[in-house]
Amino acid sequence: MSDLAQALMAQDITAIRTLMKNWTPPAIAASMKELSQKDQAVMFRILPRHEAALVFEFLDRALQARLLKALGQEDVANILNHMAPDDRTGLLEESPAAVTKKLLEVLSPQEREVALSLLGYPKGSIGRLMTPHYVAVKQEWTVREVLDYVRAHGTNSETLSVLYVVDDNGVLVDDIRVREFLLAPHNRLVSDMMDRRCVKLTATDAAESAVSVFLSEDRKALPVTDTSGVLIGIVTIDDVLKIAENRATAEIQKVGGSEALDEPYMSIGFWRMVRKRGGWLVVLFLGEMLTATAMGFFEGEIEKAVVLALFVPLIISSGGNSGSQATTLVIRALAIGEVRLADWWRVMRREILSGLALGSILGTIGFFRIAVWSIFSKIYGPHWLLVALTVGVSLVGIVMWGTLAGSMLPFFLRRLGFDPATSSAPFVATLVDVTGLVIYFSVAYLFLRGTLL
């Protein structure tokens, strides 16, 4: 890397070109990140034209925006016209509207039409991931005609492993692997090779829905049609991998009780991050204030039996932990389609039993912890057995309630049209804390009335 910096300082263009000759576009893009802003523009101008467009796609958005500002109109036009349409759609939709307008103006008429039509699909839809660079053939063609056509028109295609067969109205009727054409006799008709089986995506569907289709179909690219079945583009699996990873990141962040950052942790602005985290923390804090209210309600009981207060953190956190577990399991199962909305009843039955089993385990441990401790210490007073019973029975009830609430909340949120991941671990814990206190003090009243209370 220091060789590169030296060459740049000396403005030694030959040396720079020699250095970069063996680098892939992603490697060049990575090396550019470590240069000064001025050197970035210099280096980018040195790159051969077609290489520049390739490297550009691997830069992050901030650097892309800076370069577009720094470069002349001709260079910008070259880059944008050569970018893959799906990547370009991403760039255009994330630029400020005025910049998008300017960028669209430098596109060639055909490319502008492509860009505008892709931008016409809703944000987060499959349409925004499409590239129109595929090869479509007609069923009445011969294998020779298909291969000639590919040779003439295939240069821009994102993938050549599959060709798509359309009828005269442009409706998708089949997909055939290019390998089959390579292996078939030259005079065979396309219609003789068709099996009319074809999995496709719809442009207006959510981009995330493509993840499960790609997972179950084992394909590298899938055709996209409009609602009337006309082939309008393809989506390749590399874009779907990105969607899947971004969805998982957002989901994990939400499960952890924060808004999804939507930006890398190290590069998001400090105050923006504080706002995204603080929002939920405040909501949780306001919810948790109800515990103080609930505790205030039982202040008389605590004054009479301080021993009860000792187990409050243990009791409520057990409910929170079991609720966190249940809610994250169900959130993920819903997200990847393992569980559907209609399965709520089966999940509920399963979770009631799980809660009972888990609660019994924790309740038993809790009971013996107090019982054994009381042999050696007088801290739990003369009624330690009743206290141990109170704690044990409360634990069964609270763990069951936490498990049930945690597992049902994601279904409830999905049913109302919200993202199930909103029922984060801390959210469920807070909910269970308040109700857990009520359960605990009610059980205490039942067992300790007449003795401690």
Next chain:
Amino acid sequence: MSDLAQALMAQDITAIRTLMKNWTPPAIAASMKELSQKDQAVMFRILPRHEAALVFEFLDRALQARLLKALGQEDVANILNHMAPDDRTGLLEESPAAVTKKLLEVLSPQEREVALSLLGYPKGSIGRLMTPHYVAVKQEWTVREVLDYVRAHGTNSETLSVLYVVDDNGVLVDDIRVREFLLAPHNRLVSDMMDRRCVKLTATDAAESAVSVFLSEDRKALPVTDTSGVLIGIVTIDDVLKIAENRATAEIQKVGGSEALDEPYMSIGFWRMVRKRGGWLVVLFLGEMLTATAMGFFEGEIEKAVVLALFVPLIISSGGNSGSQATTLVIRALAIGEVRLADWWRVMRREILSGLALGSILGTIGFFRIAVWSIFSKIYGPHWLLVALTVGVSLVGIVMWGTLAGSMLPFFLRRLGFDPATSSAPFVATLVDVTGLVIYFSVAYLFLRGTLL
């Protein structure tokens, strides 16, 4: 589907074949799940040979195992010999050892060699994802020779979009898109088309490391070499998408405070699930018992000032929530490579400041909550201002501590060689609960000494 059931009942093979003609292998696999075990075997035998092998790959493991038992040796041999090697490796490694041995015996000698060598790589390594079905060419060949070779040997190739160039020792020297051969003059030499740039994976690396390479390289398949650079297979992006989704699922489940289930929620056995969840719940419960010990330590203070007990759940949960947030953000950033181990210092600086900001927000709300409440109620006694100060200042300290502990724990675990995701939200919450109590009562002692305490 009922048409199918009827045809099966009537044993009407022609009707069944007609029905299935327009179905894709995944669709046939999905329809089989809803049949009785007997009908599954019947239907499978009706499928044409090559189709049966295709459908088999889309069935889940349990059904695969059942079919292998129900089918004759000839059918089993047909299926296994025609399965994609990467899928077959998955099946073999998940079967009991005795079954694996039997299955290996029915393979043809060449396929057995392939299967055994793939099984030789460690579980979870890139080697286990490999398929040996790629096309490698020599640099001294012409384009015509390459195309003839592809026609003769390409039938089995998993992807034909890229061909790999190897030297006489089998060392990978370049990758070239098949499209370039289709578009090049027939007498051109391969060596003239090479740029000697080639991204590759190493067979012994962890399968998960392939995810970030595929994300940054925008490729559909990548070549795999052994440590000496010899090309031994390729990995396709569809397998990497599965790895990425499984990793995300395991991570989310761990963040939620459970062991990774490693099986779909709806199909994992009840007691196995209880064990995976119960293990962590018990660990957390034992940890949380320390809160009872800590509370016991401050029992005297609580007896003197019951008002302090009222805020215990609010205080400790705020620390837990901020810790959960911080830990999940850092766990995910580490998993996808946004943050490296060496960045711990930058993360720490960032999180101390975040903790201060978030703690100040919650502390202020907490202070005013008590202050405003005290205008209308006498519940917090004559020293409400000191109580409000205690709660406010404790919140700043506890949120800072939660944020710091939550963000550093994943680094610490990674450094020790553990999975950072082990520092789940509930785990951090438990840790912070115990220390939070100590902070709270220490602050209380500072502010309330001489008045309430």
